[in-house]
Amino acid sequence: MQSGSISLYVGLLHYRIVSSFQGCMMIKAGGFRYGDLVLDETCLSGSCNGKPVHFTKSERALLLAFCRNPRRLLSRNRLLDEIASSDAGPSERNIDFLISRLRAKLGDNARSPTYIATQYGEGYLWIAEPGQAAVRPMNAYLAILSALPHCGTLPRLNVGAFLAQLCEAIAEGLGPHRVVRVIEQGQDHADFSPRYSLRVSIHGYQEQMTCTATLQEMPSRRIVKAFSAQGYAGARAAIDSFVSRLSNDVIAHLRSLLTSRTTGLGVPEELSLEERLWNASDRLTTGSYQMWLAKGQQLSADRVSDPSIDTALQWCMHLFSRLALANPFSRFDFDERRRIENEMEAIALQGMPLVEGNPVQMLAVAKLLYFVNRGHLELALDIAERASDQMASSPAPLPLLAQIHSALGQSEEAIVLLDRGIEVASSNIEFLNHLRVLKCIALLAAGDSGSAARIIASIDDLGDHCPPDTAVAIRLMAAPTERKLPEALANALVAAGPDGAASALEYLYFTSARQHASPVAVANLMRGFTFHVTTVHGESAVPAFLRSDHPISQTSG
Known part of the structure; x- marks a missing residue:
């Protein structure tokens, strides 16, 4: 090393030591x-x-x-x-x-x-600044703001109390999962990120009051509705009547917006709003896979008479369910799989311009693009995130968003989303189990096989919507390699034979592993199941494209 270089190196080293010391x-x-x-x-x-x-x-x-x-x-x-x-x-x-x-x-x-x-x-x-208070975005669905200073004289009206009463009435009407907050006059609201804002302006003289409110969609800044109420404000009952009329109008319009955003994929229109939100969630997860599978013949006929994108996406959900609910221990023909995925991809890509503004359909498109693993992960994430923005507090986007984040190597984001879904899914056991299995997959992909095994071990019954052979495959995927397999799993693997075990490895790869961008994540997901298969049937039972001497990345399905 030349003397000048040595001096520079020593200087840099001294700087780093001093900086570290300071x-x-x-x-x-x-x-x-x-x-x-x-x-x-x-x-x-x-x-x-x-x-x-x-x-x-x-x-x-x-x-x-x-x-x-x-x-x-x-x-x-x-x-x-x-x-x-x-x-x-x-x-x-x-x-x-x-x-x-x-x-x-x-x-x-x-x-x-x-x-x-x-x-x-x-x-x-x-990114935190020393001494500064932590700024945490408000997780609000609706922010109620007071507009310009109130005109006129309303001696009996306490504006703050009026807005608080309005906030309470709207929150009660929308339900517990949609947060409503009041932003007081002059309050810095840069840390508020609501879906909608309601700007309230009150004008009056003596005891006659006019109240107007403008509902705005915050992400797009689009004004979606204006409300107005007039009347006498000289008594408590009159104020209550004002709040009741205005809140009922706002609630009705917001619920209509929510209802319009839970259409698609055949969600029944006669259901209540909460039922529609959960029904939309089920139709994109294991809760409806068997229904989609059974509707194949009907959907094939429907496509002839109804060429709409919604019918086409329902047909795609049938095709997806054929792959997801195939018996893991029975071989699925590669050419047939490729044909099905080609059709799913083509419909999803062609349908993208047609589903904008319909978040349920957008999630279906994103799910298909994610699943076929053909370079669409970033596109699928963008579509799913925009759909999520439109669905407010619906749990429907959470599983797919988590899967895509996991596939992109963003395991911490995936776990956050899945834990959020698990918190609200306790009354829907099928949805809850679906989230738990996805969390297991995300943890396996990230290399945390111990936590993944504990999650699956905590589920006594994967539910009626999970076929018995699929449940066995899921448990084999997460079974620890350092311990002997439980007798029931060991017997199932022996009964499957080498061909059945090889088919199960292919099933795991195509449905859960290949979507991950990192070869390390793919290997992490396949490792435990492959270990158990080779222990029972030897390395010859592992499909050639999954062996270490055959790069996984060469297989596109």
Whole structure:
């Protein structure tokens, strides 16, 4: 090395040591405060929203790296260097899980981060500013705002109380899953991200009042409806009547918007709004796969008389169900699979311009594009996210959004979405089990086979909508490799024979693994099932394209 290069190297090394030392001194000078988050000088512990939080050695190493490098992108490799002396293994996926764990402890949201932001494909960065209060977007469906200062004199009217009463009435009418909030006059509402806003203006003289309200769709800024009410405001009963009339009009229109956005895929129109939301969810998940399978002949005939995109998408759901509900232990012809997927892809691509504005149909298109694994992941994510924006608090988009995030290697985002769905799905056992299985797949893809095995082991019955052979395949997929298979699973694998076991591996690959962009994630998903198959039937039972000497990426289905 030349002397100039040596001097430069020594200088850079000195700069890094001094910078690191100064960073440590800054932390030791009193720790860090980021609004509701307070960290001690070593990041060994802290408090978040007044509650104590403790960190592991690896988590502490990451926090120190972030605090020393605010607003700087840190690659996974750089973060791996930071935890090299800890007990974490040398895997980039360990970084993702540590970040996910940190976010959980800090109450952070991967999709709307306060502390740790993801730069997809590159790494992470710390975005919180020291001393500033954490800004958390409001998860609101409707924000009620007071418009310009009120004109005239209304001696008996308390405007704040009127808006609060209006908010309470609308919230009650819309149901518990759609949050309604009042934004007070002059309040900074940059951190509010509602689906709709209702701007209320009150004009009056003495005891005669006119109230107007404008409903606006926030993402598009489109004005969707204006409301007006007039009358006497000189008594409590009159004010109550005003609130009742205005809130009923707003509720009726919002519910009509929600109803129009749960049409498609044959959702029955006579159902209540809540029933329609859940019915739309079921029609995109295992809750309706058997129904789609049984309707094949009817849908084939319907397509002749009804060339609409909705009928075509229902036919695609039938084709999808043929693949998803095929017996895993019976071989599915490759040429037939390719023919089916070609048809699904063609209908989805041709239908994209026709489904805009109908979120149920948009989710169906996104699901098909995701499943066929032909380079459409980013497109599918865009369509699914825009559909989700239109469906407010419906759980329907959550499974698909999680699957796509998992396929793109964004495991923490996938888990957040699935956990959100699991929270609201407790009364719908089929939907709940579907989410649990998807969480198992996401964890397996990310390399956390232990957590995946615990999830499947916690499900006593996968439900009537999951055929027995499919349930066996799911349990084999998640069964730990370090323990002996349960007797029932071992007997099922023996009974399947080498050909049946090979077919089950193909089934797992085509329905759950190949959608993942990372070969490592694909290998993680296939590893456990392949281990059990080779243990019972030998390596010859593994299909050629899944063997280590045959790159998985060469197979497109």
